[in-house]
Amino acid sequence: MRDTAGTATGLRERKKERTREALVDAAQELFLRKGYDATTIDEIVAAVEVSRRTFFRYFAGKEEVALARAMEFEALFLDALTTRPADEAPLTALRRAGTEVFARVVDEEHDGAGQEFLRMRRMIEDTPVLLAASLRNMIELERRMAAEIARREGLTPGADRRPALLVTLYHSVMRVAMDEWTEGGALEATGLVRIIEDAWDDMGVVLTGRWTADEIPRA
Structure with a gap:
């Protein structure tokens, strides 16, 4: 016998997800x-x-719908981090989780995702209420990331x-890599991955040795 109740539930969930996506897309366009x-x-x-009632089933207000894509990205990153192999060093797990998520961005280049990302990032940074909310979200993300790293390493969170x-x-x-990517204007996601890897190489030099003005960083 076919599970009609389960099928109906699945259809409702897909409809709800389509409605949410439509609201996010419309909000960003506006x-x-x-x-x-x-x-x-x-x-x-x-x-x-x-209806407005439908909107508020999904979002608390304009601020939340404006940051929806950024929060989705954060959720993807946390999921990727929690599924990294347990034997990876903490920094390796973080870097590979980030690369995994950005690889998905590469797959979306054909639909103008890079340009939309840049424009939304600039709008958030230029809108005080959104910038403040974005920073609050980032602080919470960092806490959750640190808690996950502590769990992986068998440490007591906060101790x-x-x-x-x-x-x-x-x-x-x-942040430095993202700023360089957006200011450069070449928004291919593959270029972003390269910039991130170069930034990590430079950070290794910063942390382990001295550098001089004669050394030319990668462009």
Whole structure:
């Protein structure tokens, strides 16, 4: 006998996911075209032809829908980190988890994901309320990452500073690499992966030796 209840539940879940994606897509299109402050929730729901009540089933407000893609990326990274082999060194696990997630971005290049990412990143940085929320999310992400590193290494979260130090270092390198990528204007995800690897190579030099003005960093 076919499981009609299970089939119906699956259909409902897929419909809910399509609605959520449609709301995020519509919101981002409006934010990028009109600006965050000038866009209203009424305009977002009108674009998707759903009610305000439906919108609030998925998001607490404009701030949350504006950061939805960034939060999805963070969730992907945490999932990738938790599934790395247990015998990997902490930094290796972090770097390979990041590479795994960025490899998915490479697969999405054909639909303009790089340009959309850049424009949304700039909008978030130029919008104080979104920048503040993004920084709060990043702090929480770092706490969760440090807790996962502590778990992998058999440490007590909060009792050993090494996981927090490592996660802070990781995000510092990633932030510098991301800034270089977006400012360069060449938004191929493969280029981003190269910049990240070069940044880690440079960080190795920074941490283990001295460098001089005569040394030319990679472009």
